[in-house]
Amino acid sequence: xxxxxxxxxxxxxxxxxxxxxxxxxxxxxxxxxxxxxxxxxxxxxxxxxxxxxxxxxxxxxxxxxxxxxxxxxxxxxxxxxx
Numbered sequence: 001x002x003x004x005x006x007x008x009x010x011x012x013x014x015x016x017x018x019x020x021x022x023x024x025x026x027x028x029x030x031x032x033x034x035x036x037x038x039x040x041x042x043x044x045x046x047x048x049x050x051x052x053x054x055x056x057x058x059x060x061x062x063x064x065x066x067x068x069x070x071x072x073x074x075x076x077x078x079x080x081x082x
Contacts, residue, residue: 013039
């Protein structure tokens with residue numbers, strides 16, 4: 001199963017959203033997995049909760065090197081005078 005960083009805005013016709021779970025206490029469904037299945041059979045795994053997604057994105061951002069704030073170059077402004 002693939003786990004994408006971002007999902008597309010639109011999906012092809014025939015795409016399925018699948019939620020798997022088991023019956024919990026009080027008749028509620030306990031979700032065990034969520035995925036998007038594309039028409040060609042590719043399965044895209046989705047995080048169970050938005051908090052897990054946010055945590056995963058934060059870990060990736062922390063691992064990615066970024067320039068120091070003062071090292072960023074600003075684009076030059078072009079001014080035209082008449």
